[in-house]
Amino acid sequence: MSFWQNISSYFSSEYYTFWVVSIGAGIICFSAGIVGTFSYLRKRALLGDVVSHAVLPGVAISFMLTGVKNPLYFLIGATISGLLSIWLVDYIQSRSKLKPDTILALTLSVFFGIGIVLLTKIQHSGNASQSGLDSFLFGKAASMTLQDVIIFSVIALINTVCIGIFLRAFSLISFDEEYAKSIGFNIKFIKSFLALLTVITVAIGIQSVGVVLMAALLITPASGARFLTNSIKTMLIYAGVFALLSGFIGVIISSSGTAMPTGPWIVVVLSSFTLLAIFFGKEKGVIARMKVRKSNNIKINNENTLKTIYKLSNNGNESIPIKQLFGNPSIQRLSNTLRRLEKKQILGRVKESIILSEKGKIAAREVIRKHRLWEIYLSKYFHLEADHIHDDAEGIEHIITPEIEKHLIILLNRPEKDPHQSEIPY
Numbered sequence: 543m544s545f546w547q548n549i550s551s552y553f554s555s556e557y558y559t560f561w562v563v564s565i566g567a568g569i570i571c572f573s574a575g576i577v578g579t580f581s582y583l584r585k586r587a588l589l590g591d592v593v594s595h596a597v598l599p600g601v602a603i604s605f606m607l608t609g610v611k612n613p614l615y616f617l618i619g620a621t622i623s624g625l626l627s628i629w630l631v632d633y634i635q636s637r638s639k640l641k642p643d644t645i646l647a648l649t650l651s652v653f654f655g656i657g658i659v660l661l662t663k664i665q666h667s668g669n670a671s672q673s674g675l676d677s678f679l680f681g682k683a684a685s686m687t688l689q690d691v692i693i694f695s696v697i698a699l700i701n702t703v704c705i706g707i708f709l710r711a712f713s714l715i716s717f718d719e720e721y722a723k724s725i726g727f728n729i730k731f732i733k734s735f736l737a738l739l740t741v742i743t744v745a746i747g748i749q750s751v752g753v754v755l756m757a758a759l760l761i762t763p764a765s766g767a768r769f770l771t772n773s774i775k776t777m778l779i780y781a782g783v784f785a786l787l788s789g790f791i792g793v794i795i796s797s798s799g800t801a802m803p804t805g806p807w808i809v810v811v812l813s814s815f816t817l818l819a820i821f822f823g824k825e826k827g828v829i830a831r832m833k834v835r836k837s838n839n840i841k842i843n844n845e846n847t848l849k850t851i852y853k854l855s856n857n858g859n860e861s862i863p864i865k866q867l868f869g870n871p872s873i874q875r876l877s878n879t880l881r882r883l884e885k886k887q888i889l890g891r892v893k894e895s896i897i898l899s900e901k902g903k904i905a906a907r908e909v910i911r912k913h914r915l916w917e918i919y920l921s922k923y924f925h926l927e928a929d930h931i932h933d934d935a936e937g938i939e940h941i942i943t944p945e946i947e948k949h950l951i952i953l954l955n956r957p958e959k960d961p962h963q964s965e966i967p968y
Contacts, residue, residue: 560797562686562688565790566691567686567792569695570746570759571789572785572786573701573746574763576705576781577705577739578740579763579778581740581760583713583716586646588647589631590744590757590759591646592628594748595657596623596626596649596653597623597745597753598654598656598657598661598753599656600745601623602619602661604620605664617745620745621738621741621745625738628741630649631649705778708732709774712732712736715729751805752805758813763781763785763788763815764781765816766784766812766816767779767781767784770823784812784819785812787815788809788812791811792805793807841940842940843875845909845940847876848905852898852903852906852910854866854867860897861892861895861897862896864891865894909940910967911968914935915947915957915966917932917960919953921961
């Protein structure tokens, strides 16, 4: 049976378990994705790893105290353990000079190590009820029940409602805690509440999807969404959609063949979404940035060549041989630049000579004017010597906007000459 035939057969009633697992995985992924967005924005990406690993000792201790695998006891133990790890991270950070990433890594290692030790002790305790506790490490999505899906849905709804209510507060503490505090927000309460949402989400989902997957779900959706938008609201939507689709598609792929683990496939699909966003993001993506960089390089080459022609041609009033420009850019790059300028009607060619059009003269004077205005600004307000300002002006002349240029002219009282006593063309 082909892959697509397998997919179509899933819509029959006999695939009840498949739909339970796929919907449940999608919901818990969505819940983790939107909550983890704020950990990502607060530059605490490793906090997701800390919490997801730190709940393990709480689960183990809950079992050791009760001797039964009760989800409620596990949730209580995991929540206490997760909150303790976050409190410990904040406490050490406020009382020591250790870097945040060092504190997070140490806390993760200690809690996870304790959890493994306790699980090993439980496995050798002879308690028959201990079977299946190892699923907390890697998850066991196939054992998901309708009751789990209902619990996941409630948690997802609570997370969505709380984020909607506290969006402004969560956003402010993610970027500027001091400002949030200055306008009356209770920073400790907001951070504690956000930590509680994170820990409960991890504690609920970890038995189904495992420690490793929960760590990925808290950060990966947000990291991909960040390349698509600057809006926190839109970022939350993208992160939630990425996570939701990854959970659903991951279950479909894993169930289409034998020995196909669900959790890792969800991570693979989620990582694929993130990579696509990183490469093809409209403004922040790798390809978009390459285009912007290429466009900037073309602009700089055009303006530098134009400025050189203007100076060599007696302020654009004479034609000059093209070979007179050789040695400035490479011959190939120069040829491409001249073609672009000619296409824009900035210069004209007569055999092997070039001459600036009126449009070209205006454009050349604009570049030179920005350069010399900036030299005056550096000399007047930064008190730099005349021989120290040329290189800085060479770079800044290409990014000075008309608005900044107008402001410079007013600020400098429309100067006539630059610090080198060269006239400023208007």
